[in-house]
Amino acid sequence: MFVSCKNDINKVNALTGEAPPPETEINGFSMVRADSGFVAMRMTAGKVILEPDPKDRSMTNRKASQGVEIIMFKLGTDSISAKLNSDRAIEHASNGLSEALGNVIVVNGQNDSIMTERLIWDRKKHIFYTDEFARIVREGDVLLPKKGFEADENFRWYNLFNSKGEISIEDSLSRVEPRDEDTLSRPAGMEKEDNIRSTRREDISAQQRQPQQLPKPRRPLSPHEVMYADTLKKGEERGSWQQEISRPDTNFIQPK
Template sequence: MLRKNFNWIIIGLGLCVIACSNDLDKVNTISAKIAEKPVERSKNVDLIFSDSAKVKAELKTPEYLQYKVQNPYDEMPKGLKIDFFSPDLLIESTLTAKYGIRRYNEQNIEVRDSVVVVNKNGKRLTTEQLIWDQPKHMIFSDKFVKITSPDGTVQQGYGMEANEDLSNIRIKKFSGELYYKEGSETP
């Protein structure tokens, strides 16, 4: 009888250990989800980026979510607009997108979904994903990009890097044809 009860005790302890490990997995999963909740939610945010007390850019977004995790980041799920300024505070170019994420440790902002950059001369870059490297004042993409100039010149390809005002663009891998209006200078 004691031996029979002992067997049931062993089986019961085994089930408890299995149940506890499953519960710990659930607790860890729930804890991770809670940690990924924003700690602050702001509406109609206007951020100014400066370097050596000089305004370099201004970001506007209707919703700004801040996450204080191991690698903190901010999310802009309802889109954003960034104006890049010249030293005399004139808008050099404007970037818009439907989604953005700002990573503090990498000092960059990644934008996705209907990304458009237009400079003061009317040059227009479109892509689905782009990264703005804040310290380098450069924008990068590994996705398909299309660049249209006011004279009708169209360049397209995969991957590019450019300065914020689009005055110097390098497409990594050209794709398709190069278009330009009749009578304009050939590129």
């Protein structure tokens, strides 16, 4: 099925007053859109179902499935500006929106790639956008907009949306090199200090591994030892006792 900018089936149906059949199924679907006499887009799909638009039954929606491929061309040339693949797609005739659904992968002319689960094409504004999580690979950098993005039809620029705001990426953007304050460097002498700390940790660990000898428990004092110690203490206080260290049961030394 070939459709050009001058032969829109929806416009023909509106002029003739003829409504399309309730549902038409096409296998091996192919469609071409032209702009100023040049091919602007080519679409292929394994199967397409044509059905009236619920908002305007004189217009026809297209539901594509079994693998969808859309190729965008640079105006007036045969060069591919972007290529889109998805599991299925829906073209809404009344609002000018088309949706690519399921395993959506887009590759532009600069080999930037986009992966998401839902991508909307606004044919009136000539932009693509989504509010779903996406993964964008650009010049080796991986961008993960949590709340989607928007891009032109050729995917030459992007606006990324996430919880922290919006980031615009232009064609002239180069890879951002890390700043000095972003680079973590080790102060001079840190390696030597680390070696000293490591040696200390090893010494402590070795000491902890050695068996520790516990002190022998002391036996309780006998009543004689208690009395003897008390007598010595009193003699020291008066300064009139002769003191002698002896074993238990030692006789008292009488004062002179």
